[in-house]
Amino acid sequence: MASCETCVVRNRAICSALDAQEIGALNAIGRTRTLSAGEALIWEGDDSVLVANVIDGVLKLSTGTEDGREQIVGMVFSSDFIGRPFGATTGHGVTALTDATVCVFNRRDFDAFAREHPALEHKLLQRTLTELDRTRRWMLLLGRKSASEKVASFLLEMCERVAAPGCEHHVPAGEIRLDLPVSRQQIADVLGLTIETVSRQFTRLKGEGVIDLPSRREVVIRSHAALLAEAG
Amino acid sequence: MASCETCVVRNRAICSALDAQEIGALNAIGRTRTLSAGEALIWEGDDSVLVANVIDGVLKLSTGTEDGREQIVGMVFSSDFIGRPFGATTGHGVTALTDATVCVFNRRDFDAFAREHPALEHKLLQRTLTELDRTRRWMLLLGRKSASEKVASFLLEMCERVAAPGCEHHVPAGEIRLDLPVSRQQIADVLGLTIETVSRQFTRLKGEGVIDLPSRREVVIRSHAALLAEAG
C-alpha cells in the first residue's frame, strides 16, 4: 500500500496543510484505491460514506433526472478533493472518466480528523470556495451561451486543466495538443447539449482551421485566439 | 449602530459559532449597511475588498457576458454569507433585490479573524459546501430542463426559501402564498430563459389552476403536487 510520504500529489492536495506527523495520522485512516475508466466511486443520492483525494486520473461529478437526462456538474483532476464532508448525503455521483487512483477515507473518520486540524479545514475551505466560483462561472455558460460559445469555452477550459494544470494563466504559444478524457456524449453532458450538436461544432471548427482532430480523443488547438473570440 | 448581541440573525448566521466575547471582537470590525432595492454591493470582477452577512432582505449574485447577457448564479437570504474570503477577486456581482440590511467586514480583517477562529471557519466551510451542492443541482436545471420544468422548479425553490425558510423539508399543506423578491426579467435571468417564455409559463400554470397570480409579485401555489410533477 502506498504511503503519504511518497504521494505524488502530496504538495498540491489539501494534505499540504499538514506536517509530517499529521500526515502519518491521516495516512492511517486512508487507503488508496484504483478505478477503471467508467467505474463509479459514489452514486448520486448515496449516504455520504466516503471522501477522497484524486491521486491520478480524471473523474466526473454528475446528476441526472429520473427520465435519464444527465448533467455533468464537475470534472476533478489530480490533487482535487472528492466527496461531501460534514453532510449526510451526496448530491451527485462520482465516476472515473479515465483509469484513476484515489486516496479514500471513511467520511466520519475524515470529518473527525479535519475538525482537529484547522489548517486542513482551511485548505478545504479555500478549495471549496474556488470550486464554487468555477461552478458559478459555468452557470453563465449553461444558461446563456450558444452551442458554439459552449464548445469553444469547453476547449479553453480543457487547455487550462489538462494541458497546463497548475499554472493558471499561462497560455502556451503555438499549437496545443490535448488528449480529451471525455467522449463526445460526455462533452454534451458537460455543456447541456446533444452529442450531435457537439459533433457539428467540432467539425465546423475543424473546417475553419481553428482546431484539428487527429483522432476521436485528440484535439489540436491551432488558434487559441479564435477560440477565445468565439467563447463569448 | 446595531450590535451583534441584538442581531436577529445572530443564531443562524456563521456568527453562531462564536461565544459572547468573540462576538464582541467581530462586532468591532464589522458595520451594518443598508441597501435599497437595485443597489449594488459588489461589482463583478472587483477586487475582493469586503464580505458580509445578510441581516435582512434578498440579494442576487450575477455574472454577465460582455454583450449584456446576464445570468443570476445565486440568491442570498437573511443569515446567508456574501463575498469571497481568502481570494483576490469576486467572480460575480452582488446586488440587492429588495431593500436590505447587511453586516459588512473588510475582507482582510475578516480573513484574519476567521483564521484565528476555526469554529467560524468550520461554519463557513459547511455553508460553502451546502451552497456548492445547491449550485450544482441548479446546473442540472440550466443544462437539461425544459422551460416548463425550469419555472416549476423555480417556484418550488422559492417555496422553500421564501415561504418556509429554515425548516428545510416541511411543505405546508394547502395553498402557499409567496411574495416574489424578483421581477419576471430576473426570474428569466435565474433560469436562463427570456422574459417572454417565463411570462407564458406563468400564464399557462395559472390557466391550468396550478398557481394563482393576484399581483405581479405575488404567487399562490394551489397545487404543490402538480408543480413537483412538472419540475422533472
Place this chain on the structure above:
DNA sequence: CGACTACTTGATGTTTATCAAAGCAAGTGG
C-alpha cells in the same frame, strides 16, 4: 391624468433537439 415601467400576448424566425442512417476505428472469431 398622463407618462412610465413591467408584464402579457401574438406572429415569426433561429437554434438546437430529435430521428434516422451511414461511416469508421478497434476488436473478435473464423
Place this chain on the structure above:
DNA sequence: CCACTTGCTTTGATAAACATCAAGTAGTCG
C-alpha cells in the same frame, strides 16, 4: 488475414422549443 460485430461519431432531414420582434395592457407614480 479477412469478414463481421460493436460502439462511437458524423452527417443529413425534419421537428420542436424557445428566442426575437412587435404591439398591446395594466399597474404605478409623479
